[in-house]
Amino acid sequence: QVRLVESGGGLVQAGGSLRLSCEVSPSIAGFNVMGWYRQAPGKQREVVASLFTGGPKTYADFVKGRFTISRELAENTVYLQMNSLKSEDTAVYYCNLRWGDEEYWGQGTQVTVSS
DSSP: OOEEEEEOOEEEETTOOEEEEEEEESOSTTOSEEEEEEEOTTSOOEEEEEEETTSOEEEOGGGTTTEEEEEEGGGTEEEEEEOSOOGGGOEEEEEEEEETTEEEEOOOEEEEEEO
16 A cells, blocks of 8 residues: 655745655655645645656746755655745645556645745
């Protein structure tokens, strides 16, 4: 059973930074797409950043230049470094892993940016 656990969310002032972590068990190996999504109140879930094994990293236009997705295989963890946070970044952030038709989600971590 694959399990994803996000952490690192919290309350931060506009302009601040947070680093989200997504710890995967039993292993991150084998997943070819790793991503972070977010969902703000009253809005649909949207993709924030994606990392393709052996391929590029992609970012939503609204976070380009501010957020960075990365992974650490030895730690079975996917990260999202978020800098220059804005109030509109307030949302629940979810980790997502995909391999073929298989897809897994974490429970989400709340990020609140005060202006």
